[in-house]
Amino acid sequence: MNVSEFTLNFSSGVPIYRQIVQLISGKILSGVLAPGDRIPSIRDVTAELNVNPNTVAKAYRELELGGLIETRRGMGCFVAETAGAKPRLARTEKRRRLDELYAALVTSAGMMGISEREAVAYLAAKAAEPENEN
């Protein structure tokens, strides 16, 4: 994986460290990155994308705590070899992403003068529509 594959959006409102976590975890969970693949170093990402070292370090730490990547001293960061971790992580990651999407939806709705209750009612109605049943 190269640093050039990192696409960060500074105007999206999503914190950069979270974007990095989502990007790498997305690639790992979708199988683009296989166990043992090398992840760009913090220094490379920092220099190339002009982001703070602490931001990349925090993203990597979160990925490491989640068991997605591992740091080998003096060698760099690699996709973790841990077998069986993927399905469990996929669920937690899915849950986390849904939480984020929900929070973003409520924020955007609030800015348009739509209450959380109204937004949820709309979602429920949308989910009950016949074309969404499958």
Add this chain to the structure above:
Amino acid sequence: MTAETIISTTSNTTSNTDSAVSSVRRMLKNALLIAVRDSVLLNLAAVDLLLIAFYIGSFIGGFLLFPALAGEPCHSIEEINAFYNQHKSIWLIVIALGLQFFGTFLTNYLLLTVDSEIIRVWNGQKADFKRGWRTATSHFWSLLTWSILVTPVNIMWIVSMCIVIPVLTRDTTINPFKMLWRSIMLLLKIWKEFLLGIVGMLVILYWVFCLVFGSNAIFTAISSQCPPLVAWVLLSAGIIFSMLALCFCYLFCNCYLCGQYIKASEGVDPSPDNLSGELV
């Protein structure tokens, strides 16, 4: 669930264990460190301030020049007011607005030059004079549209300095309203730290100004009892010291504001060096 709690949970900018006060204290300390440590940044800030001072000087000079060219030289503010009240014309208004626009654009341009390099230094890189100018030039259209929006409102330079220009360093939109909206959205994420930081910044600036005025008073008192040559040397030293302090204050304020911008956009307390030693 309020919008504020949603923003705080999604951005995760302030952890439970880390209070806003200690975060602001750390940020102020780091901003001071950057302002003191990087001499290129201080030079850049000095050049910016000199250019701004030159512009203000020529603006005031222009006001005095018009009456002189018309054969009615003015010697006081009342005379200048009387002259411009007598010769009110659409052209004068257009020229004044044009000059004001140029000044706003120049200030924003120079601010972007400094801010882009400050962000680089926050991110662990070395400041580079030319790269700063190049970055500002690459945002020419954004700066132009923003300057057009803020020209009629003098007070908007504070908004520019505090929230918009740091955001523009990494945003390429040319819609000034979008710029303002995005800046406000980012500011909302860290409003508590932002306000606390302004107070902290004012306290530091107060002490710097006390130091400058105190030392200048001592210089003046000593020079009045010295031979003329020594007095001139002392006064020059006082002026140079004051100018340096002004540059330092300008740089320090911008370092702090850029640090807050990084925190808001990246979701992490920045530091110029990775202090955890985790650089792999």
